Each structure stands twice: as structure tokens, then as C-alpha cells.
Amino acid sequence: MINPVGGSGAEVMDVAAELAAAGVGDVRADTLTRGMYSSDASIYRIVPRVVVFPRDEAEVAAALDVARRTGTPFTARGGGTSIAGNAIGTGMVLDFTRHMGRVLDIDAEAGTARVQPGTIHAALQRQVVPLGWRFGPDPSSHTRCAIGGMIGNNACGNRAVGYGRTSDNITALVALTGRGERFSARTGVATVGGARGGASPRPTVIGADGVVEAARAAVAADLECARTEFARFGRQVSGYAVEHLLPENGLDIGRFLVGSEGTLAIVTEATVRLVKEPAATVLVVLGYPSFGEAGDAAPHLRRPEVVAAEGIDRRIVDIVIAKFGAAAVPELPRGGSWLMVEVIADSRAQAQARARTLVAEVEALDHRIVSDPGEARALWRIREDGAGLSGRSPQGRPAHAGWEDAAVPPARLGAYLREFDALLTSHGLSTLPYGHFGDGCLHARIDFPLDRPGGTRAYRRFMLEAADLVAAHGGSLSGEHGDGRARGELLPRMYSPTAMALFGRLKHAFDPDNLLNPGVIVDPDPTDSRIRVSEARRFTGRLAFDYAGDGGNFAQAVHRCTGVGKCRADGPAGVMCPSYRATREEKDSTRGRARVLEEMVNGSLVTGGWRAAEVHDALDLCLSCKGCASDCPTGIDMATYKSEVLHQAYRRRLRPRTHYSLGWLPRWTRLASGMPTLANLALTLPGLKHAALALAGVDVRRGMPRFAKKTFRALAGEVGVPVGQALPGSQAVTPIGGSAAGSSGSVAKLVAKPVVIFADSFSDAFDPGVGGATVDVLRGAGYDVSVTGESVCCGLTWITTGQLDAAKRILRRTIAALHPLAVAGVPIVGLEPSCTAVLRHDAVELLGTQEARDVAAATVTLAELLTGDPDYTPPSLAGVQVVAQPHCHHHAILGWGADEALLQAAGAQVTRLGGCCGLAGNFGVEHGHYEVSVAVAEDQLLPAVRAADPHTVILADGFSCRTQLADLAPRTGIHLAQLLADPRRRR
Numbered sequence: 001m002i003n004p005v006g007g008s009g010a011e012v013m014d015v016a017a018e019l020a021a022a023g024v025g026d027v028r029a030d031t032l033t034r035g036m037y038s039s040d041a042s043i044y045r046i047v048p049r050v051v052v053f054p055r056d057e058a059e060v061a062a063a064l065d066v067a068r069r070t071g072t073p074f075t076a077r078g079g080g081t082s083i084a085g086n087a088i089g090t091g092m093v094l095d096f097t098r099h100m101g102r103v104l105d106i107d108a109e110a111g112t113a114r115v116q117p118g119t120i121h122a123a124l125q126r127q128v129v130p131l132g133w134r135f136g137p138d139p140s141s142h143t144r145c146a147i148g149g150m151i152g153n154n155a156c157g158n159r160a161v162g163y164g165r166t167s168d169n170i171t172a173l174v175a176l177t178g179r180g181e182r183f184s185a186r187t188g189v190a191t192v193g194g195a196r197g198g199a200s201p202r203p204t205v206i207g208a209d210g211v212v213e214a215a216r217a218a219v220a221a222d223l224e225c226a227r228t229e230f231a232r233f234g235r236q237v238s239g240y241a242v243e244h245l246l247p248e249n250g251l252d253i254g255r256f257l258v259g260s261e262g263t264l265a266i267v268t269e270a271t272v273r274l275v276k277e278p279a280a281t282v283l284v285v286l287g288y289p290s291f292g293e294a295g296d297a298a299p300h301l302r303r304p305e306v307v308a309a310e311g312i313d314r315r316i317v318d319i320v321i322a323k324f325g326a327a328a329v330p331e332l333p334r335g336g337s338w339l340m341v342e343v344i345a346d347s348r349a350q351a352q353a354r355a356r357t358l359v360a361e362v363e364a365l366d367h368r369i370v371s372d373p374g375e376a377r378a379l380w381r382i383r384e385d386g387a388g389l390s391g392r393s394p395q396g397r398p399a400h401a402g403w404e405d406a407a408v409p410p411a412r413l414g415a416y417l418r419e420f421d422a423l424l425t426s427h428g429l430s431t432l433p434y435g436h437f438g439d440g441c442l443h444a445r446i447d448f449p450l451d452r453p454g455g456t457r458a459y460r461r462f463m464l465e466a467a468d469l470v471a472a473h474g475g476s477l478s479g480e481h482g483d484g485r486a487r488g489e490l491l492p493r494m495y496s497p498t499a500m501a502l503f504g505r506l507k508h509a510f511d512p513d514n515l516l517n518p519g520v521i522v523d524p525d526p527t528d529s530r531i532r533v534s535e536a537r538r539f540t541g542r543l544a545f546d547y548a549g550d551g552g553n554f555a556q557a558v559h560r561c562t563g564v565g566k567c568r569a570d571g572p573a574g575v576m577c578p579s580y581r582a583t584r585e586e587k588d589s590t591r592g593r594a595r596v597l598e599e600m601v602n603g604s605l606v607t608g609g610w611r612a613a614e615v616h617d618a619l620d621l622c623l624s625c626k627g628c629a630s631d632c633p634t635g636i637d638m639a640t641y642k643s644e645v646l647h648q649a650y651r652r653r654l655r656p657r658t659h660y661s662l663g664w665l666p667r668w669t670r671l672a673s674g675m676p677t678l679a680n681l682a683l684t685l686p687g688l689k690h691a692a693l694a695l696a697g698v699d700v701r702r703g704m705p706r707f708a709k710k711t712f713r714a715l716a717g718e719v720g721v722p723v724g725q726a727l728p729g730s731q732a733v734t735p736i737g738g739s740a741a742g743s744s745g746s747v748a749k750l751v752a753k754p755v756v757i758f759a760d761s762f763s764d765a766f767d768p769g770v771g772g773a774t775v776d777v778l779r780g781a782g783y784d785v786s787v788t789g790e791s792v793c794c795g796l797t798w799i800t801t802g803q804l805d806a807a808k809r810i811l812r813r814t815i816a817a818l819h820p821l822a823v824a825g826v827p828i829v830g831l832e833p834s835c836t837a838v839l840r841h842d843a844v845e846l847l848g849t850q851e852a853r854d855v856a857a858a859t860v861t862l863a864e865l866l867t868g869d870p871d872y873t874p875p876s877l878a879g880v881q882v883v884a885q886p887h888c889h890h891h892a893i894l895g896w897g898a899d900e901a902l903l904q905a906a907g908a909q910v911t912r913l914g915g916c917c918g919l920a921g922n923f924g925v926e927h928g929h930y931e932v933s934v935a936v937a938e939d940q941l942l943p944a945v946r947a948a949d950p951h952t953v954i955l956a957d958g959f960s961c962r963t964q965l966a967d968l969a970p971r972t973g974i975h976l977a978q979l980l981a982d983p984r985r986r987r
Contacts, residue, residue, distance in 0.1 A: 724789020
């Protein structure tokens, strides 16, 4: 019996040493790595002994040999997006994505590609789509799931109606059995949905003759079972795909192995069949009164021109609106549930005609044919983010995988949906359902009370009844994610004892030592064992942030991570997670960090609490960019968690140097601004600069911004702008920049359009031109402008360095000063996005007061203020090319939509970049971060700037972004205010 933390220290090191001696180069047995790989996208937690990153097939074979000699279980893992606990184990976990993720060959004439198991789906698509092909199966996790994982689960995806399952798109496999026997299998390829045709090759197997003969004999002994219990409908994925071993199917070992979840063989190479990229597609959205009625319509959508028929309902749409705003959801037809149907054709006109025909022939309450590709992408994004968005129930409780992807024959879907809803109600549970309705597959994350006493028993009761319900409808426990640890125990409720015995014989034929992914399918673990949420402790003690959305529970907050892995996306998508994109290390992904924090909460593997070395190692390269706060569909906010960890770890203790030098930056800038020449001299003289930066913990390769000769506040005062005084034209106004004393005063007789500029430390001391341009723009738009005084600070640098007691004191003063203006309806305009985001978000999270919420509601960006002003007309930017780098906090907290709309209204041609600039406040200048900071900048920002025309405006509102450009690029950036104040500006 292996203990729940993956073996003793001696066992761990013995296995690691054996692997090293066998020539396996990248093996990690540290608690940080083992903790990160203790879970996948499921609810389960099993700590491995070691994690192996094989470089080639020889290393896989060597690792498997060590596993046999040491009796160590062996689990294959791709992108770690397995929802049923298929990719975790007590022994060796092999991550194929790090070194074995190459596309080895593309045959554009034959329409095939040869890939390694760690190849990310999106990486394959990037290479084949320009050639007119695509890999048909497309799971929602296509930006980070591995082809090997898709083979393991027999993944399907949104377009399975047209292109079939993974097993329908594999032409050859190379694999190793549990005994290490290498074999290759050429498969027969089925014709699915009319998407392709032609004669299928007869399957052949080379190698492993004994295994093949044993499989043949196992099926021959139970032919009646094999012919009657399997392949009853397209999404029957649970158990083994025995139908492929029937004599009439030519003993197709290759297709049989697809969906076996790494329990029978380890795939080291696959040849996949490609399909032609359709010339034209149109999205049809059909509206229905209820989910069940949408299910009733699903069988009528199985027609040659339809490649996708997906169902969503009001519950998940409401979550999107609550999280991202109404603008995130394009117009939907009337109804409470919708079917999203993708129609393909040889031309746009033909696709439109087919769409109209479909609408005429399929009954619906209402419909919409979506012609705009951008709207279609936004609607598909809702569906693709379903696994993350549904991580919260409609009541706001955590929702979990487990009963995730059951499927029934499409003709039974409507009835099943109604009975499933009734079953949920009888158990007091709820979900945000969505699914592949054309195939009868439903996804449902459910708010099981796993974190409460008796929660696992309640989970088990539901799972047993849900399995019986699906079986009664002739369905499958799994429709695309496999059984794993969630549903393996339930297989006897779907299959006969004869079928279960057949599974056992097939497992023994391929893996007689039971080394490959034990506990899955055959002799499975109980469905309610080793559930990670149930093992979590509630962290007691005083927390700095309130975690209101998580019941004040830090443990629940970090367990928001469901493991869907969007932070590991391959390709430019949003901001999250910049350090992972630079290093490709799991510990630098949002998911990896969340897993380590979960282990800290659990306390059995990572035992040091807030000060654990593993925790600080995982958080070291977190840029606090807050990209995950918006891009992670489950709502992880790693910047907040990092601040909390630093706060708790260093509270009342000596801190790192940078916490004093960079964390107290506003204090130092106020001092230096009084003698800017001397301060600049200290930062430019070679010897003095080197010593000063080294003392401050700053990388000496960094160029430092110079202090302005005059601060923004000083310059504003010179042109008649009130600074830290009463608003112009008002009476009895509390001083904007004064102390908290007297902050209860009232605001009376305000002028028509008063506005307050929040003068942050960066704009004030280093770049007063931004503030000056903002004054010009606002005055030109008819506003009466004033500026906050020196004592008003957002405390950003204290927050990012985890000095949260000080940050709260600073913010209380600031909120007290700004609150009378907020309740009087005076807009507070931020210059620096990160500081503006503090007022909009962090201040509320830290203080939790109504006053903070009022100030947050009054705080706006310049673009938000101007786009909301019906009297404002932007200057013409016709012909101006703009490459825009939104600050990460602008993207994540404030939203950049208003800026984009303003620029487009002015006539500018805008190219918006994703990703982070890499500097991210104090991160990029700290010693030890320089290389990663530059690598992050090289991901999107620097290549785009180098490629830009010399006359192109580089727009970067963030001071960090402009500083990074000045340091690394041949161009400098300007603020939106500077562009609006002087449209002719070129930098």
C-alpha cells in the first residue's frame, strides 16, 4: 500500500536514483513538483513519487523498465486537463508536453500528420491550417490539451458531429505495453458524419504478438457481449472500446487503445488523419424556452452540413455577463436555452443558404444567423470557457467535476435533461450545464458540498443515482473525458458482469503487472476517495483580504482553480500567464501556483505554511499582473494571493531589500523630487548607480527612469489647476489631498463638470507630461480640473510587496479624502492604470467598506470618462496607425474596451497587443528577474514594436510598459492623453 503522499522520502529518492542511473535525464522528486502534479483538472489529489519529463521514446522505455523493477505505478500525462482524475498517480507521472511535443511530419498530400504525444492541439492546428487542413476533434481545451491526452480519453470536442472522436481520426500508433514491448498499429479509420469517405485500410499490428493474441482470445470468449454492449451510440466512451477487437473489425488494436486512459499501453507517437478546412462557415443560434426543449431538437441537427451543435442556457450566459459585462455576450435570440449550430459549405453564399434552410426545417422559438466572425468567436468563447465559468454554481458556491460528461443517445437527450434537473433538485444541488447536444453529451459541474462535513457521502449518493439514470437511458457514464477515478467504480451500473470480466482480461493481456495507471477502469478506486477539496484545511487567523466571494476562506479561494489550464494556453491569448509563456514550467503557471498553495493549505506535503520554500519558489516569478483575474475562467487572482502570502510570511519580520526600496517607492520619490538633479546623478554615474541599484536589490542591467525637473503637481499649479485644494467653483469642499481629518465635510454648489485627476507617484515624479496632457484634454472637453495632493496615494507598491497593514493605513486616508467627492458624483480620473485599478478593486478587497465601494464606482479611466460624455468629440486620428499595449491591470480590472472604442471613433487604425510588457512594476527590475522580464517582453510587445512602421504610434498607458520600452526597444511609448492632446505626436 502506497501512502497518500506518494511514498516515503527514501522510496522517492530510490526511484529517482534508479531513473537517473537508467539515463532518464529530466526527473524531479522535489515536493514543489510533486505537489503541482498531485492533481489534474479533477477533484482528486494523489501525490506522485516522482515526475518524469521524457525526452524521447528511449527514455519512456527506460522509465517503464524502472517502474517494473521497482514496482512503481506509471501514469502518462499530457497537458493535465483530465477532468476525471485520469492523469494522476502514486508512482511516476510522465509529462510529455515539455520535451515530446513536436509535430514530426506533415503529409499535405495524404492529409496526415505524425506527432509526439505531448503535442499541443493548437500547435498542430497552427501548422496544418495554412495548408488547408485541420485536426477534426477540437476539445474546448484545445489551446493546452495534448494529442496524447486526447488519445487517452478519446476526446471529441465541439465539432464531433462533423469530424468524429479522436478514435475516428487516428491512422497509426506506436506504443509500449506494460511489459515494455514496442509495437506499431495501423488503424482502420471510420467515416463520420459524411465529413470524409473512401475505403478504410485494414488494421495491422507489428510487434507484441503475444499481447495481440491474448486480446483476440479474450474477445473471442465473449463475442455476444462484445457485439451487444458496445458502440451502441457515438459517445459511448466509458470502459474499453471492445467493438474494435471484433473479428469483423479486423482486430483493430490501434482504435481499441484510443480511450483506454493509459491503462493498457503508453503511446509514444501517433499519426493523425486531417480533414479539409471548410471554405466557409456560418453560425446559427436557435433559441428554446428550456434546456430540455433544446435537447429535444438536438437529434434533428445531425446532417452533413452541420459540424457542431452545442447547447448552452441562461445560467451560464448570466455568469458571463456578471463576470465580463453585457458587452461580452453578443445578441442572442429569444429563449432561455440556445443551440449553437455551425454550418459549413464551399462558399459564403452557400453556407448562408444552408443556414436558412436549417432554420426553416428545425423548430425553434427564435433564431439568429450570425454573420460577423467576431460575434461568432465571442459566442464560441462562452462555450469554450464553460469548464471554468461553471466552476461556480448559480448560487455562487464552488462547483466541481465528477459527474462531468455523461452522454445518452441524442434521441433521449431531452428526456434525460429533464430527469437530470429533477435529480439535482432532489439532492439540493445545482449546476451550469452545457454540452455537445448533437451527440447527446452533457457537461455539468455541480456544487457538491465537498468542503462541508458529510460532503463526500453526499457526493457518493448522487454519483450512484446519476449513474443509474444514465444507464436507464442507454447512455454512457463518460461521453469524452473517460472514466478515470470519478466513474471507474460506477462501470458495473452500466455494463454487465461479463463485460467487466472482459475488461479485466484485456487489462491483464496488455499490463499483467498492473503498473499502467492503476485505480482506473479495472479494479478502480472508489469514486469518493482522495478528494482534494475535502482534504483542505480552513486557514484560521487574520487575513488581509476579505475573500468575500469565497466566504472569507483563503483555502476555498485557491481551490477555485479547477485545473482547466487556460493559463498554459499555446499561442497569444490574453495576458495570463506571462511567466509560464516565458519558461514553460508548470510552477510558473497560474494552475501550478494554485496547486502549490492548495498543498500549503493541506499541510501534509508542503509543511512550512506561509513561509514554505515551495510556496515562495512558485510565486517568485508571478508578475502580479492580474491577468488571471480576468483571463482565468474560474476567477483565480494570483496577484492577490501572492500579496497575502508575502504579508503573512514577513509580517513583523525583516523583509527582502526590495520591499523597502521598491515597496516604499512613493516615499523615496517624494524625497528625490525635491532634489531631482542630485537624485538623477546618483542613478546615472556608473559606479554610484551600480552601488545604489545593488543595495536596493535592483538588477544593475536596468536603466532607471529619471526624475522630472518639476513634478506634475508643481506644473499643474503653475497653470492654475487646483492641487490638493477645494474644487474650482465649489464651496465647503473637503481638501482633496488633505489628511483624513475633516473628511466628513460636504461638497456643495459644484460646477457643471468638475473632475479630479488622481496624481500617482509615477506620473507625478517621472512623467509629468502625461498629467499635463490629461489636463489639456479635460479642459478642452469643458471640464473643471483639479489634482489630488501628495498625501493621497493608492499604496500599490506596498500591496505588491505584501506590506498590507501599511497599505490599509494608506488606503484608509485616501478613501476618506476621496469619498466626499465620490458621493457628490465627481469623477476621479486615474492616469496610471495600476493605481487606478487599486482604487477600483484592491481597495475594496482590502478595506471592505462602503466608502471604498463608492470611490471605486467613481473612479474612471480617461477613455471611460470621455466615451461616456455625449458632448465630447475626439480629435481626428484618421490615418494614424496605433500599436497599443494595454497595461495588464488595465486589461484585467478596468477593461480596455472604452479605449479601443475611443480610438476607433477618432478614426485610428488600432492593433491591440496581448500579453504583458514584462516589467510589471517592481517585478522586472528586481535582481533575478531580468531574463524572464525580457523573455516576456519578447513574447508579443518587442516583436510588434520592431515590426511597426516608424510613424506608428506606440500607445502604452502604463508607466511600467513605457519604461520597459525605453529600456529594451528602439521606440518609446506614449499615453492616450498625450495622443489626444496632440494627435500629430510621433515617438
